[in-house]
Amino acid sequence: MGSHTVRRARTAAAPAETEDVRTVMDAIRRIVRLLRVSARASEGLVGISGAQLFVLQQLAEAGACSINELAERTFTHQSSVSVVVSRLMERGFVSRRPSEVDARRAEVSLTSEGRELLRTAPPMAQARLISGLRKLEPAQRAALAEGLATLVRELGLDAEAAPLFFEDEAPSRRRQGKRHDEET
Numbered sequence: 001m002g003s004h005t006v007r008r009a010r011t012a013a014a015p016a017e018t019e020d021v022r023t024v025m026d027a028i029r030r031i032v033r034l035l036r037v038s039a040r041a042s043e044g045l046v047g048i049s050g051a052q053l054f055v056l057q058q059l060a061e062a063g064a065c066s067i068n069e070l071a072e073r074t075f076t077h078q079s080s081v082s083v084v085v086s087r088l089m090e091r092g093f094v095s096r097r098p099s100e101v102d103a104r105r106a107e108v109s110l111t112s113e114g115r116e117l118l119r120t121a122p123p124m125a126q127a128r129l130i131s132g133l134r135k136l137e138p139a140q141r142a143a144l145a146e147g148l149a150t151l152v153r154e155l156g157l158d159a160e161a162a163p164l165f166f167e168d169e170a171p172s173r174r175r176q177g178k179r180h181d182e183e184t
Contacts, residue, residue, distance in 0.1 A: 031129065038125035039166045046121045048091065051164030054124040055084045056093060056114055064109035066099075075130065080163045093117060126165060 039050030046053060058073040059065070067085060071078040085108055088094040093114035099105040110118075133141060152158050 034125045034128070035165050038122070041122045042124065046117050048088075048093070048117070049084075049167055050124055050126070051084055051167035052088055052093075053121055054126045054164065055081065055088065056110065056118055057121070057124060057127065059094065059108060059110055060115070060118055064099075064107040066105055066107055070108060074126070074164065076164050077162065080161065080167070084164055084167060088114070 035050070042048060042050040042053040048056075055070065055074060058070060062069065062073055065073075067082050068078055070085070071081040074081060085094060085096070089096060091113075092111055094108050095111050096106050096108050099107045133144075136144065149158075
């Protein structure tokens with residue numbers, strides 16, 4: 001009998017459309033590569049994820065601050081930052097305590113171990129990305145934001161959480177060790 005494969009008619013894309021799509025894809029690949037290489041460097045050099053190091057670096061710049069303030073500094077949702085801060089607390093790099101000004105408010109701050117880790121840490125690509133976005137003209141930045149938001153909706157990803165880069169893919173070494181210890 002014949003194949004049951006349905007062949008779709010190919011539509012020729014306009015050269016300008018093809019070039020635009022290629023330019024966008026190349027830009028996304030370059031940005032993702034920068035972020036991935038940066039995250040791997042963090043893991044290799046200091047043993048924590050790139051997201052965790054980025055949060056530590058932002059905390060070092062800001063000083064003691066709330067989770068919400070840290071989320072604003074990292075341009076990330078509060079719940080994502082909270083997860084990262086919890087992992088950093090487990091490792092002893094940050095502490096959380098009531099604010100000296102307002103006891104109802106909790107503040108996160110670097111520990112001496114966190115400051116020591118930052119002495120040997122590489123700069124994170126997220127900071128470069130934020131700096132680059134800030135350098136765009138406001139109209140360019142707004143058009144980029146609108147275009148990416150539309151793309152995310154078209155891909156059906158708009159309901160998904162947007163954690164810090166690669167944090168959901170990189171379990172801490174301490175947790176890996178716990179799993180190993182539990183198995184033996």
